[in-house]
Amino acid sequence: MEHTHHFYAITPPGLEAIAATELAGLAAHDIVPEKGGVAFRGSQELMARVNLRARSLTRVLMRLDSFKALSFPELYNKCRRLEWARFVSPGSRLSVQAACHASRLLHSGRVEQAVADAIQDRLGNPAGETGQDLQQVLVRIDRDVVTVSLDTSGDRLDRRGYRLQPGHAPLRETIAAALLLWADWDGLMPLMVPMCGAGTLAIEAAWIAMRRAPNLGRHFPFQAWPSLPAKRWQGVLDKAAAMQRAVTVPIHASDLDPAVLQSAMANAAQAGVLDTIAFSHADVRTLEPVAEHGLIICNPPYGLRLGHDGLYAQIGQVLRARFAGWKRKVGGEGSRDLWLSMADLRAMRRVTQVTKHHCIQGWTGVAQWS
Numbered sequence: 001m002e003h004t005h006h007f008y009a010i011t012p013p014g015l016e017a018i019a020a021t022e023l024a025g026l027a028a029h030d031i032v033p034e035k036g037g038v039a040f041r042g043s044q045e046l047m048a049r050v051n052l053r054a055r056s057l058t059r060v061l062m063r064l065d066s067f068k069a070l071s072f073p074e075l076y077n078k079c080r081r082l083e084w085a086r087f088v089s090p091g092s093r094l095s096v097q098a099a100c101h102a103s104r105l106l107h108s109g110r111v112e113q114a115v116a117d118a119i120q121d122r123l124g125n126p127a128g129e130t131g132q133d134l135q136q137v138l139v140r141i142d143r144d145v146v147t148v149s150l151d152t153s154g155d156r157l158d159r160r161g162y163r164l165q166p167g168h169a170p171l172r173e174t175i176a177a178a179l180l181l182w183a184d185w186d187g188l189m190p191l192m193v194p195m196c197g198a199g200t201l202a203i204e205a206a207w208i209a210m211r212r213a214p215n216l217g218r219h220f221p222f223q224a225w226p227s228l229p230a231k232r233w234q235g236v237l238d239k240a241a242a243m244q245r246a247v248t249v250p251i252h253a254s255d256l257d258p259a260v261l262q263s264a265m266a267n268a269a270q271a272g273v274l275d276t277i278a279f280s281h282a283d284v285r286t287l288e289p290v291a292e293h294g295l296i297i298c299n300p301p302y303g304l305r306l307g308h309d310g311l312y313a314q315i316g317q318v319l320r321a322r323f324a325g326w327k328r329k330v331g332g333e334g335s336r337d338l339w340l341s342m343a344d345l346r347a348m349r350r351v352t353q354v355t356k357h358h359c360i361q362g363w364t365g366v367a368q369w370s
Contacts, residue, residue, distance in 0.1 A: 006063040007047055008149070009038045011056060015178045019056045022181070026050055044228045047152055048236045051220055053213045055177035055204070057157050061138065061149040069146045070104050072114050079118035079148065086227035087150055088123060088135050098139040105141055115139050115148070133224035152222050160214055162271035165263035167198040171299045176200040180208055183297055183329045190294030193253040194284040199264030201297060202253035206273035209247045213240040247276050250290055254282035285314050288322060295327045
């Protein structure tokens with residue numbers, strides 16, 4: 001039976017519960033949400049599956065060991081004993097990053113050098129300098145307790161690769177996916193995304209509807225690990241490919257700004273879903289539902305793109321008057337003001353849930369009405 005490892009999934013703060021639900025659906029064990037992330041256990045195959053298919057995570061770390069160290073020789077010796085040959089292939093480039101807090105070892109540069117020396121001495125050869133594979137080692141020392149982790153993701157998982165034209169203050173891909181997961185979007189009901197901006201919500205929705213793994217086509221550091229055979233990684237890829245299906249419900253995205261709409265369409269084309277999403281030039285105040293029931297979700301503009309006093313209240317009036325049979329959810333930088341405008345004008349009967357997420361991009365609110 002394969003050894004079980006400890007992992008830590010980093011998430012935007014406020015999305016831990018959604019990430020924990022995703023991890024449970026991917027068969028992770030001992031899931032413990034914490035501020036800023038989720039700890040869990042599982043096999044290396046699970047780790048590969050999570051990196052490939054999870055939609056709300058920023059990065060996945062594997063915890064190698066945790067121990068106390070009060071001197072640099074002690075740090076070196078304890079790091080040297082770790083089984084680096086299972087995770088660092090010959091010729092791989094190595095990057096060590098350290099963070100130190102309230103400990104005797106406070107010089108992060110010396111910590112990084114000690115750990116790098118320990119790895120290279122254990123492997124018996126220096127790490128490569130120009131190899132294709134880069135393995136990042138993260139060292140955290142807090143109150144003299146050292147935690148050594150491996151970055152399994154490489155580039156941040158929210159960087160899907162399709163948003164070549166991000167637009168003004170775009171919604172991060174992981175946050176867009178989390179909003180859709182929170183709204184219980186499963187690709188089986190019609191979807192409308194007014195004020196679509198860069199198209200991130202609509203694109204993530206299309207990928208969810210077609211069950212496309214969000215990180216297909218990426219190269220991960222663990223692909224070079226000697227302990228993870230290529231055939232097992234190929235099995236993870238094959239299963240993800242077999243899960244894909246055709247989209248059978250309408251997905252509509254619209255925006256009032258023609259230039260913004262063109263950017264959204266270019267991003268959708270890069271994501272391979274331009275034919276799946278019906279884009280249109282439309283004012284949110286003139287929207288009509290495309291079906292009797294469905295989900296309407298949006299990330300209202302703000303700041304320079306807003307330019308209309310009272311727009312939030314008008315959106316609330318439109319949602320209540322024309323989308324009574326729809327699930328209506330609003331998220332993003334402007335949603336708190338939208339909720340206040342709706343409440344002041346009594347445009348909604350009852351606010352059933354408002355959650356505040358302090359995400360990397362700043363204040364992000366999520367609200368739903370019924």
